[in-house]
Amino acid sequence: MSDNHDLILKNLNLKITPKRLAVLNILADELVFVSPEEIWRKMKSRFKNIGLPTVYRILEELCEGGVISKIIHPTRQLYYYYCKNLNHHHHFICMSCRRVEDVNLCAAKEIEKQVAGNLKGKVLSHIIQVNGFCKTCSQKKAPDES
Ligand SMILES: [Zn+2]
Ligand SMILES: [Zn+2]
């Protein structure tokens, strides 16, 4: 699918570089959300001297372009997820197995309208993420909190 990834980078006005493509490929292969450190570790097998800040920068670029989503775990650890759903939607994340489910329902339009009305200001966006345990994980015994 790397042709596809070339196009994604081109559309974002980002130069097509092996590192950017590698980050996209790693994320596209993952079915779960992954941390910058995990991506960095995988990158190091191909790019011996790559630093973690480089990986962070690439992830930020892709995130700003809307290609990947930021996942803020309740532990405040930052993760990323490659979602191909281009419609406005939110994510359910499983805190145990890290799977992500699209939530194709947004109740925030009403909230935005109310906030804008009350503040007489302008509302531009909102962040909603639903955290919990998926069906499989919630059926296992209570997950270790550690
Ligand atoms: Zn789960
Ligand atoms: Zn999604």
Ligand SMILES: [Zn+2]
């Ligand atoms: Zn929404």
